[in-house]
Amino acid sequence: MSSSSSSSSSSSSSSSASVRKRLLVSAGVALAAVTLGIVSWQATAPADKASGRSGGTSGATPGARADAAAGLKALARRESGDKLAAGRPDAPVVLIEYSDFKCGYCGKFARDTEPELVKKYVEDGTLRIEWRNFPIFGADSEAAARAAWAAGQQDRFAAFHGAAYADGSKEKGFGRPRLLELAREAGVPDLERFEKDMDGEAAAAALRKDQEEGYRIGVTSTPSFLVNGQPIAGAQPLDAFAAAIAKAKAQAKAQAEPQAAR
Numbered sequence: 005m006s007s008s009s010s011s012s013s014s015s016s017s018s019s020s021a022s023v024r025k026r027l028l029v030s031a032g033v034a035l036a037a038v039t040l041g042i043v044s045w046q047a048t049a050p051a052d053k054a055s056g057r058s059g060g061t062s063g064a065t066p067g068a069r070a071d072a073a074a075g076l077k078a079l080a081r082r083e084s085g086d087k088l089a090a091g092r093p094d095a096p097v098v099l100i101e102y103s104d105f106k107c108g109y110c111g112k113f114a115r116d117t118e119p120e121l122v123k124k125y126v127e128d129g130t131l132r133i134e135w136r137n138f139p140i141f142g143a144d145s146e147a148a149a150r151a152a153w154a155a156g157q158q159d160r161f162a163a164f165h166g167a168a169y170a171d172g173s174k175e176k177g178f179g180r181p182r183l184l185e186l187a188r189e190a191g192v193p194d195l196e197r198f199e200k201d202m203d204g205e206a207a208a209a210a211l212r213k214d215q216e217e218g219y220r221i222g223v224t225s226t227p228s229f230l231v232n233g234q235p236i237a238g239a240q241p242l243d244a245f246a247a248a249i250a251k252a253k254a255q256a257k258a259q260a261e262p263q264a265a266r
Contacts, residue, residue: 091131106178109226
């Protein structure tokens with residue numbers, strides 16, 4: 005065999021191995037997503053979103069469902085220094101929110117429901133809310149996500165979040181001048197640092213981490229939520245979140261009691 009032929013064969017073999025590796029990785033991600041019950045999002049979706057779709061984890065064994073629920077619950081980071089979170093790290097209930105600043109329904113939740121959850125559950129120590137940047141509407145969405153993260157580095161995430169989700173805000177877009185305007189509105193003290201953080205690798209890495217987490221568990225639309233691992237799809241009424249929080253709190257209390265008795 006000639007040297008060029010050997011080189012070609014080696015290159016082809018390497019390429020085939022690379023393809024096989026990518027396929028195996030993709031299959032592994034898909035399997036992980038199924039294990040975590042990605043189609044269970046549809047079980048809680050509003051009727052207009054869930055119509056025509058089938059799925060759920062009803063066909064799974066009780067053990068598999070328990071494993072899936074535990075896997076989703078474990079996604080709560082509970083980091084005391086998380087700039088994109090509100091509430092005590094040891095709160096019995098954690099709500100994880102996957103959202104996009106260009107999403108109209110995310111804005112509705114942010115304006116109509118989230119403040120009530122903060123007032124009723126975060127302030128009394130019951131609930132912790134952890135934000136996950138999950139931009140799905142293109143470059144503007146990603147820019148806003150990085151800007152929100154950058155505002156958070158100066159402890160202004162909540163204020164930036166409120167300004168970006170104000171009624172009519174998304175219609176103005178999220179170009180560079182607009183993001184700086186929102187930062188000023190949110191009271192970000194150091195705008196030069198804000199721009200540097202927004203453009204930096206740390207912001208990009210944080211965004212990738214949130215996106216990869218969401219895709220891994222099957223988030224396909226925003227807003228999507230987990231309440232102690234229980235999926236809730238869409239900007240549902242306050243009562244839906246209140247019921248989920250009450251159930252999760254009761255379960256957390258029941259699990260803690262045997263441990264306290266030891």
